[in-house]
Amino acid sequence: MLPLLLICFLYLDSSPALAGTLTERIVAFPEWTDKPAVQPVEGDLIYPDWMVGTWKMTSTLVNMVAPLAPEVTTPGFDGNQDFLNIPVTCQVRFLPSNVLERHKAGLPFLSLPTGSLTKALVVSDRAFNGLSLAKAYLGDRVFRVWVDSRDPNRMTTKFRDNRKLFSFATGRSVEQPDSEHFIASELFQQFFQAPEKPYKNQVETTTAYAHQPDGSVTADQFTAVYLNPPHPKAFVAGDRPVALYRYTLRFVR
Template structure:
């Protein structure tokens, strides 16, 4: 993409919080691949800088008000991005979102189990999260197990990417989430759109602007009040500092 032209994801981030529809995505096949400058282990600091309930007061999602406690409170954990070949062999049978000319390369992907576990524990506490597992058949299905037998099953259903120059990378993924282990299983849809910037002047640090949008599932009795409009928006400031090997 020509750096001087704004793609739909860049325009979407600029339009926050006036998000009226979901982003246009392609079906999720294989894993999301990242530029080579993501490779390695990072100390990530995530700070919630804004939260919006677009349909309030008519509709506010469960947990929205309690999430205000995280506003402007930095949360830090380690995450990593690795060569796809270093993950379980089962993933190798699934295509990655790469052009044909790059298929002979070893692409960089997120270690979803490692990252999900560390981030969940950073937000909820060490004792609250039992495990985060990625389905051995596909990197797009992740299961988070909490104490008391509760589970969150998250399935990536669609994604899109934009590359702006050599130091900027924008992604969006749509998830279907199911919360199990409660008297009434709860289902919703989640979008995570992230605008990453490499900062060569800061020894390869990365900063990012990230928005998580919550949508009602068609199975929700309130769905037709919202349709494809988000019912909650959370905006984060992310900073990645490389962990130097000893």
């Protein structure tokens, strides 16, 4: 089974959250017993203005826990130990939303007036970032990543053996303590389409970002995996996570 690291893409939205809820959740890691409080997703994923541009991102898996093992485990958990404490670097980019839309349509970036770039909301180029991160972890096994043109919350990853990973965000929440920090949490439904054994689950990604004085960005990212029926252990696990991962992220120009 493919490493669950594929789901570690960065998201942010301006949906309201209960004050302190995500902060307290991060402090409690890895003692998580349920899913985060999120709202249904609406629209695109919005980042702070200081995220705009192209970055070199380094992601390092620093901790992993299987809270319900050995009774309940997930495919890929043991294999992900190969990534423990190994920095993985890739290029990611965040663009003004109007620039990204023109890029999708095949229009040149430079045709936009400069003023329109500063007024637009900053979003992730998720197809580019998804492919870049997936290739950093899985190499040439990854063929293509694309986002549904009708729904920015749906992404598909296709592998060279024709297997596919479908991922779509269903819930989202954010806290922003000040202009230089924010915490975002999303829940995703994932379906891995494979001839030998299709597999689906739910994944949480909760990330605390900090804008540094030198212009770089650092983050702690927490990923939790939850089981879905018809997995035989789904009712045993309930809303408790069956796999937990913690990463450190660093973005530099």
